[in-house]
Amino acid sequence: MEIEKLLQAVQNGDVPAFLDVLQRDPLVLDRIIVLGVSETPLHAASVLGHTNLVQELLRRAPKLASELDSRGNTPLHLAAAKGHVEIVTLLLSADPAAASARNLDGRAPIHVAAIKGRVDAVGRIVVGAGGARSAREVTDRGETALHLAVANGKLEVVRAVVGAVGERDGAELLNWKDCDGNSILHIAVAKKQIETIKFLLAIPGVNVNPINKNGSTPLDVLKQSPRDLQDMEIEDSLLNERALRSKSIYPFDHDPDQMQIPQVSREAPTSPLLVMREIPLKNKPPARKRANEISHHRSSLMVVASLIATVAFQAAITPPGGVWQSDYTVDDNGKPVKEPHFAGTSIMAHNQRKEYGLFFIFNTMAFLSSLSIILLLVSGLPIKRRRWMWVQMVTMWIAMTAQVITYFIALRHMTLDKTDSDVFPVLKKVTETAVLAWFCLMGVVFIGNLGRVCVYYLRKKGYIKKKKKREEEARALPDDVGEDEEV
Template sequence: MEKRLSEAALKGSVDSLLELLQEDPLILDRIIVSCISETPLHIASVLGHVDFVREILSRKPELASELDSDGSSPLHLASAKGHLKIVKELLLVDSEMCMVLNTGGRSALHVAAIKGRVEVLTQLVWDVPESTRVLTDRGETVLHLCVKYNRLEALKLLIELMNKESVLVNWKDCDGNTILHIAVAKKQIETVKFLLSTNGVEVNTLNGNSSTALDILIHSPRDLRDMEIEDSLQAAGALSVKDLHLITNDRVPSKVSRITRRLTSQQSSLKKPPVVKHKHTDWLGRKRSALMVVASLIATVAFQAGLTPPGGIWQDTYARDPNIPKDKSHTVGTSVMATTEPIEYGQFMIFNTIAFLSSLSIILLLVSGLPIKRRRWMWIQMVIMWIAITAQVVTYFIALRHMSPTDINVQSMLREVTEISVLTWLTLMAVVFIGNVVRMNLWILRKYGYIKEKETTPSAAMDDEQEEEEEEEG
């Protein structure tokens, strides 16, 4: 009988259910007291058989509170699958099942959020608003799960429905992370922007590691999304924990603007403006990071070019025919270009090796641990980088010329492209060089008093002072 009942649930056959009930009116009661892993209501709920579910609930509503071997109720299964009509029927019978956690520590609302079932989420919140306050076994709210599984639409809906529960947007899980911490850690740009535009979200909350959302971004592996996320955070007033301590003296972030205004008013009444601690723009740090990225890229390209030179490598071994004057021998695995055009191959390898070794020398200097943090060392590394980039450009044109056919029109076009490119490159290099020379001369003239300093506001004076300190370090 139990096997036939399970088959009826799989098919969603109400007629089969009624027939079984006529044969044994107590069959549903036996299901409740038996030790089966899942009831027919579980099966029908996960498969979406609405009529079958409605018929069982009308005869034995107690089955709505039965749990399977994973601790899941029929409401868990229907919510995860997104069967809205079944969810409504189950809520009418026993709405308290919204508060029950399965063995994974999740409620029906949690599994619906993880799967992004927006309609089911709406129904659950409307019928049982207190279900939004149920936490997982890791102390996570349903909002944490939306961000964790990248369900932005579900997150927007829940925050809109829970507008009176603003405390939940700043709730911390067992690791002390709010939903903003998690969104930044997972580099979810759209989610971060939405949270920053939401009222009540605190951007400078500390997690269990005493890190703000901006700290998490700074210490995470860098990629192309970081700049956009960082701009959004800073536009919303996000600070690192270091800046929070400097500005607020370990007070709450909401008082930052008030303290800043008080300091500004005091500065206007004093003869000598006080030194206000401000965020240090790590110019050298940013330059080192940029040099490391570019050097790694050039080293990779040069290494690949050395292994696969233009024209590829010979796939066989050939012995020269003495009867053919221009015939040449070659060995499998050697460069085709080295055999056919040895002079150009030598030029190609020279410039490619310069680019490769120059980029590796920069990487070696940056990771060596030597005290090369002064500005003069940074300029030396930048000059090496110019050499590496220029050698890479020459390597590119040599390869391009080798791969181009000997047709007159093609060679003429290649010559024009090369001349324009080289002229543009030399012009750019000259502009950069002249700009740096002018900047150095202006700094020398200001340092020795040949150029009078212009009057500036206190904040601008502090910025100039910081720039001069960086110049003097160089």
């Protein structure tokens, strides 16, 4: 009976009622510990945020801080999950070992706080329970609080932990791998969390080329994931920090568990051997250079295609001259008119049907061509070779040309009447000259790219030899590096 009254007082946060129960039965808390109640009063007070009541409970029965509920949670688990920072502090003071206690899910209090994004609670646990040691607590799957925070999109938790333990210990935590060999960077790339990726790459000690048990680096994870608009920015961020694919690090088959992952140094090399290894990275090997060029082309195509699609869509719903605002089917005498029109239909389609037909055709070509490019870029298909980029560029030329023709058709429709003998001939001449100049420019671009294609295939067939730059690179190397290379 007294236990029920005690639990009722705790649930209501009524400290006087709680003290009254203890005065009538001073051993009620000890009986709760002995009986093994699934949820102690301290559990209830911690999850409800009754700070004063928690303080009274810990003062009279500090052993309650280590008791577990039916799910294996300590009161610290519940307080951390709810973000009650003051209660977390009280519980850590009463039982520091509770910071390492794991529930039935294999999670410590810092893990549940990280999942919920309780930044202050995570920081208080790290500071009050041994600093980096508490941040190194792992789940049954080898996940740290940072793994769980990134998996749930809680960047502020990552910032809080790194800030609490310092960059040196923080880098060690960020490079920690779970049971699948995934680091924090693997998870952030898989989740397409751009801000988290940029934050991680800004920390000097973070390894940008860790390999998981599938033999994949973060760049491999990005390439294997479904494509979307964020991939280009993520790829550029990784490549700027010298991220590599696993096949570039280990060209032959290796056991991922036995791989020694090279840590990419972000400081200037000092030894001649490091200088020699640094030069190809600075000058970018041909494969890396081509990959970067294609990545930039993809980004440019996406931006231009989006703009053309937007303009074409707007031109379709608001054609030149606008649309009729009301129906006109009968005259003032109630007789049917010869050329009726209806609200919402194009005025240009009614007055200039031939010109509107051309406008409709070329505007549709521009819209569908630009959408085709966007669809190819986000489809996730392996279309990163140069030949596919040329196909997309030709499609872009078609879209731009169609958009130019649409523009001149609309411009001529909205000008003065053709019967104006002074203005219309000049306008017609200017329009024809501009269109001719545009097609000449497109011809020059087409011929230039056609020449590139021809040179590419001639080199591929062996009719044209590639220029060898090895001698030039050897001259650029210092003398001592050249001697080391010969040795």
